[in-house]
Amino acid sequence: MLRKEMSQLTIAVTGMNARADNPGSGMAVVRCLREVANFQGKIIGLGYDVLDPGLFQSGLTDAGYLLPYPSSGEQELLGRLQYIQEKEGIDILIPCLDAEILSMIHLQDDIAALGIKMLLPTKDQLQLRNKDRLHQFANEIGVKTPEQITVTNDSFFNDCSKKGWLYPLVVKGQFYDAGIAQNPEQAVALFHKIAAIWGMPILVQKLIEGDEVNLTGLGDGEGKLFGTVMMRKQAITDKGKAWAGITVHDDGLLKEAEKLVQALKWRGPLEVEMMRDSQGHYYLIEINPRFPAWIYLAKANGNNLPWALLEMLQQQPLSVLETPKVGTLFIRYAQDVIVSLANFEAMTMTGERAKQG
Amino acid sequence: MKVNKELDDSLKRLVLNDSGFVFDPMMGHSFTVNPSGLALLKLMQKQKDIELIKHQILHDFDVSTETLERDVVEFNEQLKRYLK
Secondary structure (H helix, E strand, C coil): CCCCHHHHHEEEEECCCCCCCCCHHHHHHHHHHCCCCCCCCEEEEEEECCCCHHHCCCCCCCEEEECCHHHCHHHHHHHHHHHHHHHHHHCECCCCHHHHHHHHHHHHHHHHHHCCCCCCHHHHHHHHHCHHHHHHHHHHCCCCCCCEEECCCCCCCHHHHHHHCCCEEEEEECCCCEEECCHHHHHHHHHHHHHHCCCCEEEEEECCCCCCEEEEEEEEEECCEEEEEEEEEEEEEECCCCCEEEECCCCCHHHHHHHHHHHHHHEEEEEEEECCCCCCEEEEEEEEEECCCCCHHHHCCCCCCCHHHHHHCCCCCCCCCCCCCCCCEEECCCCCCCCCCCCCHHHCCCCCCCCCC | CEEHHHHHHHHHHHHHHCEEECCCCCCCCEEEECCHHHHHHHHHHCCCCCCCHHHHHHHCCCHHHHHHHHHHHHHHHHHHHCCC
């Protein structure tokens, strides 16, 4: 039986975007919370685009609101959260998008003053896992990463093979976006495409052949990792995101993730993405500072990590399992959300879902 | 002759279903085997000595020594590929 205050919480969740090739994790987080037995609280969906489907899906969210884009500035975001808070009385906010985490960290005292709790890493923790610093940080604690070089000129790609940088190569932005180049032409095209959006420099990595294995869990801020669930991708989208996956138990992956969380003293949800090569070596690709889009697999497997996050914030005993089941598969699918003109109009004009229709 | 250590460790973790569906909980791979393959896998999980395994198969199945020799070698090679 849930304690009344847990079952009555009002929870806001961001990341209501769900484009099939690269969905946000917000709707999956909401689904995990919505399915908790006896949960009678409210769930507020927060998004950045009027076409974010989670804003409208009344079976999942009780209300939907648009937030200003991070480029509008943090005070805009705070003002908007204040407005939403006055209407909804949010107890806990779960940010689900990489790009907003830094702003949330900057604003967390102001957001706490509004009466909203969050479980976030510190700014230092967040920045150590930035793409431009991850390589050095990981190597310092003995976690392998793919060999990496910083590139500021596309001429690198014409003769890089002579310097040992053989194709295929991974071309990455310093903040986001990545692609695999099979030859110099593709590499130059990717270089310019990514640089135009995310700026210089561009990072180039040697491609690790093998299986991608991912882990999600919750860091307690003191170096301990809770509720781990591991997944191997079975099928991916054009953007390399999981379309199907299966839970596994991989001691090597767990050991590397624990090492990272211990060194970072990570606080909050995270996803560790690694490649395992045919010799059984693990290479860190990325640490995402949020729940992954496949988080419902964790819940389906006995570890409801979004709920555990609420338990941590409410200082309740954690209900996550130490050893989740292996061999549980997820297969993603796309679904149409039907939106009335009244709701679409309300979201477009006022940034919030109409109560009716 | 013994099953090598690396293969032995991989074999031990396999989840074998009587339908012939085999799941590797570490790698996330799955594959199917026929009844004789399943019998062989079950024996290999318990027994490292390949000669003893062959002896048991000869006892349980109607198969010649020559065919068994060939099949065991081929099965081992296939297993190594699946368990990589």
